[in-house]
Amino acid sequence: MKAFSELTEREVLAVAISSEEEDSRIYLSFAEDLAERYPDSAKVFSEMAEEEKGHRHLLLQMYEERFGPNLPPIRREDVKGFIRRRPIWLTRNLSLDTIRKEAERMEFEAERFYARAAEQATDVGVRKLLGDLAELEKGHEHLAAKLSNAILTSDVRTIEDNTRHRMFVLQYVQPGLAGLMDGSVSTLAPLFAAAFATHHNWQTFLVGLAASIGAGISMGFAEALSDDGSMTGRGSPWLRGGICGLMTTLGGLGHTLPYLVPDSWPNAFWIATAIAGVVVFFELWAIAYIRARYMDTPFLQAVFQVVLGGVIVLAVGILIGGA
Structure with missing residues (x-):
């Protein structure tokens, strides 16, 4: 993969051409899916698809004038920083809200x-064309934000609120949730394996502390290096990495801290383990709630995925520690 700053002007135009062609096909798929249920909204997506074709024509004309007819085989997936979108347009009977959110995301990325x-x-003509297209895509983003219940509204405040919410999710919720999930789930196995292998709280606490901090550092760097945020709008990579690393560490420390119960107490191990088990329960349900609240995941599905995964990891740790 190439960083955006490493692209030549020829490659930038080639990526833009392939992107406009793909977006046009996606909008036509949305229009086809909505045609019977929301004909007014389907018409809007058809018009957006035609505009994307017009953008592609302008870009292709500019490219051929400067570089000839041969397009290099480079797509946005080959450029570091683009959001990897789920191919939801392959699913039929999507809700209008789901399609609207996907269209907003697409146009925001394009802009x-x-x-x-x-x-x-560096070329004045190319700069002007790209700048004009940025403004057109921004208008498309606002148009996509207005699609709700098959009625095209004109409430500017709604658009601004949607944009702020999207930025909040991209910059804070996504990295924080990824860290919390990793810290809460991945540290269960080493912590409870150490607990049932030693039956000593202090040693267990040290293992949990090391696992939590280590996972936090690893996840923080992984998030920071995954995307520089220059095109996706996900913000500073180090801010996201810091959030992800911090939440990973906190997720692991939540069920580690109960093992600070002194070993001198009667039944200290079982007291600490019982408290840790309660903490794990609330951690997993909190993750499920956040996924349902911000990531458009049905709550029961989120509960099943998160709780089941956590229980499996917990059981593995107990079985290994008790072996």
Whole structure:
């Protein structure tokens, strides 16, 4: 993969052309899916698809004038920083709200790409074209944000609120949730394996502390290095990495701290383990709630995925420690 700053002007135009072609097909798929249920909204997506085709034509014309007819085989998936979208357009009978959110995400990413590409372009004509396309994509983003219940509203405040919410989810909720899930679940096995292998609280606490801090450092760097945020709007990579690392550490420390119960207490091990078990229960349910609240995951599905995964990891730790 290449970083955006490493792309040549030719490659930037080639990525833009392939992106416009793909987005046009996606919008046509949305229009086809909505045609019977929401004909007004389907018409909007059809018009957006036609505009994307027009954008592609302009870009292709500019490319051929400068570089000839041969397009290099580079797509946005080959450029570091683009959001990897789930192919939800392959699913039929999607809700209008789901399609609207996906369209907002697509146009927001496209607008960011053209704005950055215009800054990087050296040719005056190319810079102007990319800047104009950035403004057009921004208008599409606002149009997509207005699609709700098959009625096109004109409430600017709604658009602004949607944008702020999206940025909050991208920059804070996603990395924080990823860290919390990793810290809460991945540290269960080493912690409870140490607990049932030693039956000593202090040694168990040290293992949990090391696992939590180690996982926090690892997840923090992984998040920071995964995306520089220049095109996706996900913000500073070090801010996201710090949030992810911190939440990972806190997720592990939650069920580690109960093992600070002094070993001198009667039944100290079982007291600490019981408290840790209660903490794990609330951690897993909190993760399920956040996924349902911010990540559009049905609550019962989120509970099943998170709690089942946590229980399996917990059982593995207990079985290994008791062996």
